[in-house]
Amino acid sequence: MKTFSPGRILFVAFCVLVLLYLILPILIIVPMSLSSARFLTFPPPSLSLRWYQGYLDDPAWMQATRVTLTVALLTVAIATPLGVAAAYAISQSKLRIMRAIHITLLLPLVVPIIITAVGIFFVYAKIGLVATMTGLVLANVMLGLPYVVISVVAGLRSFDATQEMVARSLGMNRLRSFFAVTLPQIKTSVIAGGIFAFISAIDETIVALFISGGQYQPLTKRMFTALRDEIDPTIAAISTLMTAVSFMLVLVVSSRQKKGA
Amino acid sequence: MALNGTVKDISLQHQRREQGLMLALALPALLLILLLIVLPVGWLAWQSIYHDGFTLENYRRIVNEAIYWRSFALTFEISLLVTVLALLLGYPIAYAASAAPKGWSIVILALVVLPFWTSVLVRAYAWLALLQRTGVINHLLQDLGIIGEPLALVHNTFGTVVATLHILLPFMVLPLYATMQTIPRDLLQAGASLGGSPSHTFWRIFLPLSLPGVLAGSTLVFVLSLGFYITPELLGGGRTIMVSMLVSRNVELYNQWGAASAVGVVLLLGVATIFLVVSRFIPLDRVLGQK
Numbered sequence: 001m002k003t004f005s006p007g008r009i010l011f012v013a014f015c016v017l018v019l020l021y022l023i024l025p026i027l028i029i030v031p032m033s034l035s036s037a038r039f040l041t042f043p044p045p046s047l048s049l050r051w052y053q054g055y056l057d058d059p060a061w062m063q064a065t066r067v068t069l070t071v072a073l074l075t076v077a078i079a080t081p082l083g084v085a086a087a088y089a090i091s092q093s094k095l096r097i098m099r100a101i102h103i104t105l106l107l108p109l110v111v112p113i114i115i116t117a118v119g120i121f122f123v124y125a126k127i128g129l130v131a132t133m134t135g136l137v138l139a140n141v142m143l144g145l146p147y148v149v150i151s152v153v154a155g156l157r158s159f160d161a162t163q164e165m166v167a168r169s170l171g172m173n174r175l176r177s178f179f180a181v182t183l184p185q186i187k188t189s190v191i192a193g194g195i196f197a198f199i200s201a202i203d204e205t206i207v208a209l210f211i212s213g214g215q216y217q218p219l220t221k222r223m224f225t226a227l228r229d230e231i232d233p234t235i236a237a238i239s240t241l242m243t244a245v246s247f248m249l250v251l252v253v254s255s256r257q258k259k260g261a
Numbered sequence: 262m263a264l265n266g267t268v269k270d271i272s273l274q275h276q277r278r279e280q281g282l283m284l285a286l287a288l289p290a291l292l293l294i295l296l297l298i299v300l301p302v303g304w305l306a307w308q309s310i311y312h313d314g315f316t317l318e319n320y321r322r323i324v325n326e327a328i329y330w331r332s333f334a335l336t337f338e339i340s341l342l343v344t345v346l347a348l349l350l351g352y353p354i355a356y357a358a359s360a361a362p363k364g365w366s367i368v369i370l371a372l373v374v375l376p377f378w379t380s381v382l383v384r385a386y387a388w389l390a391l392l393q394r395t396g397v398i399n400h401l402l403q404d405l406g407i408i409g410e411p412l413a414l415v416h417n418t419f420g421t422v423v424a425t426l427h428i429l430l431p432f433m434v435l436p437l438y439a440t441m442q443t444i445p446r447d448l449l450q451a452g453a454s455l456g457g458s459p460s461h462t463f464w465r466i467f468l469p470l471s472l473p474g475v476l477a478g479s480t481l482v483f484v485l486s487l488g489f490y491i492t493p494e495l496l497g498g499g500r501t502i503m504v505s506m507l508v509s510r511n512v513e514l515y516n517q518w519g520a521a522s523a524v525g526v527v528l529l530l531g532v533a534t535i536f537l538v539v540s541r542f543i544p545l546d547r548v549l550g551q552k
Contacts, residue, residue, distance in 0.1 A: 025387035086290035093283035112488025114505035119301025239383040
């Protein structure tokens, strides 16, 4: 193996720099959130949990956190069964229209989010769903559906549909054979799709900027508004917590996928 | 069914029931998408051409008024720049991940995917903290005596590009990596054994075979940055007005629904055209599957 040619060293150095560019901005949030100083100085003068304390003591941030978690959980609870049902239909049916339905279900990923946001705002304004929990949850279910559909359609691709037919020929009804035979085998992709929908709901900002208001504002809307005004280290604390939550969820997905493989 | 009794009819009936069941299963999800994205977007499109009668006034404004077409031009430039930079930075990373021994390859991919799963808002915040006048980078450069006065790194196009690129880079690396993994290494060895130098086998064999990944990644990055909102809004300092900001300002500040709709329709048509053209070369769900 030829090792340290100048070209190779240059290549590795370049890659290391790009990876640092990717990862440093995320790591920098952690010391910021733990600094006792109001402004960012390096290294932080001393460590403190005051920004976490400030976050936990602030009723407005707490209310926003409750809204975000409620919306995200309801989104998963609704988007996962809807998405699994649709993915099942897409992969089992030979109807030509299913292809069109499949593409339609992926639209939320294709249409620029600002257009979706303005469009939903316009419709909600007509039917009185602006600044309501229902409106926020419905919008997030719509945005989360493609993740469930993509993940479960991929999962069903490697599933042999004749197994379900065998179960049915042995006398199980359709629903039971789905739950007893099919679902256990695509469990990993269903869970992955659900978790992606959850993360998407926690992160969603732009639609919430338009349609949420009053007591039903999620964390991201409050963070966005706060960022426009000034840099408050409380946001570093919230960001660190949010990042920790997404990473843990991703770890769950990838460890399950490895087990499944 | 009026006629039944023959085996053929029963199987036909069974098939119909099966098809009906499948449609019913897909219906709730489809309904939600139709009501919350197809209907609203259709409504916007209608609004952009109809206001007490048909009018193209909203579209004329995009062509005639500098604030509109400049914003479109700027959005196009920034998206192109971000795409090219993402390709230049992302290709070597994807190559390293596909060529490195397994352990390193996992480390590289993990470092690419970690930011992918961090909130866009969190990353915009991090860049704000890094790049502002009293931020980490300016402090560092001043302490090292490289600069006297803090540099204007944010609240301009530079800050927007740096943060947008950071957010979209994984969308380039992942499809590139997926394609590179399918390139058989024997081909490169065959090229080398036939006397090709490493750079020769790379340019003549590896690069052409990786082009589908280049196309998928570039499409994704370009289209996503065309519609980007959070980074230009937070890091652009009100000077970098990208198309998505034009839409939101027309709605939020001026209540100009017709103008906002027309801008949105043009943006959407642009995105749709790109996807249609690209889908002639690679399947669309392969492009979108990366997200």
